[in-house]
Amino acid sequence: MTKIIAHRGASRYAPENTRSSFELAYQLNADGIETDVQLSKDGIPILFHDEKIKRTTRKKGYIHEYTYNELKKLDIGSWFGSQYIGETIMSLEEFLLWVIDKPLLLHLELKNNVFDYPRLEAITYNLVERYGLLDRTFFSTFSTRSIQRLNKISIDTNIGWLTSKSRHQLPLFSRALGANAIHIKYRLLQPKLVQQAKTENIPLRVYTVNKPKQILRCFQYKCDSIFTDVPDIAKTTYQTYL
Ligand code: G3P
Ligand code: CA
Numbered sequence: 132m133t134k135i136i137a138h139r140g141a142s143r144y145a146p147e148n149t150r151s152s153f154e155l156a157y158q159l160n161a162d163g164i165e166t167d168v169q170l171s172k173d174g175i176p177i178l179f180h181d182e183k184i185k186r187t188t189r190k191k192g193y194i195h196e197y198t199y200n201e202l203k204k205l206d207i208g209s210w211f212g213s214q215y216i217g218e219t220i221m222s223l224e225e226f227l228l229w230v231i232d233k234p235l236l237l238h239l240e241l242k243n244n245v246f247d248y249p250r251l252e253a254i255t256y257n258l259v260e261r262y263g264l265l266d267r268t269f270f271s272t273f274s275t276r277s278i279q280r281l282n283k284i285s286i287d288t289n290i291g292w293l294t295s296k297s298r299h300q301l302p303l304f305s306r307a308l309g310a311n312a313i314h315i316k317y318r319l320l321q322p323k324l325v326q327q328a329k330t331e332n333i334p335l336r337v338y339t340v341n342k343p344k345q346i347l348r349c350f351q352y353k354c355d356s357i358f359t360d361v362p363d364i365a366k367t368t369y370q371t372y373l
Contacts, residue, residue: 133349134356135365136238137161138339139180143360146187146211148178149218153229161362163236163267165338168223168255170248175199176223176255179207182245186210195246223255227262237268238358240293244273252280256288271314282309291336295319302331312355314338317345325352343368 140152141159148166156164167180172195184190184197188205197205199222208218221229223239230237239259243251252270259268270281271291281288292310294301297319305313312334315324320337328335334355340346346365349357350372359365 133354133369134162134236135362135369136163136165136236136336136356136358137362138165138358138360139167140164141360141362143341146208146215146218148180148221149208149215150221150225150229151208151215151218153226156362157233157235159363160366161235163238163356164230165238165240165358166226167240167242168251169194169242169246170251170254171199171202172196173198174250174254176251176258177202178221178223178226180242182242193246195248223258227258227264231262231264235267237264238291238356239268239270241270241272241274241277243277247274247276252277253284256281256284269312271312275308278309291334293338300327302328302333306331306333312336314358320348320352320354322352325354340365347372 137156139147141155142152145152145155153164166178168176169179171177179194182193184192187207187210202220207220208215241251259265269289269291271293273293278290281290290310291312291314292305292308293314295316298304314336317337317340336356337349337354338358340349340357340359341361346368
């Protein structure tokens with residue numbers, strides 16, 4: 132069965148990458164949660180999508196220019212709705228503590244393709260390992276250098292290569308990079324690629340899929356997982372597919 136992974140939590144209904152959006156994803160029976168990891172100025176892994184803080188905080192600057200304590204003071208809920216005023220950035224550690232007793236898969240995207248955060252891979256991996264969550268954690272990245280660094284840390288890591296570009300024999304190319312799964316933008320989803328991934332036994336995961344027709348297509352192609360802002364719609368769509 133295609134797994135339904137809540138993209139930045141249930142981010143259509145609650146501010147992305149917050150405890151509220153993760154909690155809602157869990158209540159909506161998502162199979163897992165996708166979130167984005169960056170480092171604060173003082174090297175603490177935190178969950179935030181954009182490199183710039185403006186869109187969800189209305190403040191200036193970049194994540195890596197703020198210490199963890201400074202980031203913790205930012206309000207990342209009010210842009211979305213007044214009921215979310217006071218929602219704060221979560222550290223990766225807070226997120227792991229929240230998820231540890233819940234049967235959710237973890238998809239951690241390492242946001243190192245714009246700024247190459249020093250030791251982002253090792254810091255993230257070590258924390259996940261410390262909480263005993265490696266067996267249900269999937270690391271992903273757009274950065275090929277990051278894939279190499281993850282492989283140096285451990286050869287058993289679940290690593291998905293994120294890509295929006297079409298390529299000849301994408302599954303073989305991804306494997307050569309050191310990834311063991313491909314995370315593709317929806318528009319790359321074509322029968323040929325599905326077949327190649329199947330032949331190479333490489334899981335195919337698709338982002339970001341919110342329309343029922345597109346969700347259904349991912350189910351029909353038996354994709355490994357979809358990333359969606361609307362896990363409830365994906366669940367309902369699954370019922371029509373059965
Ligand atoms: O995991 C896929 C997806 O999250 C990648 O795109 O920009 O939403 O992080 P983005
Ligand atoms: Ca992401």
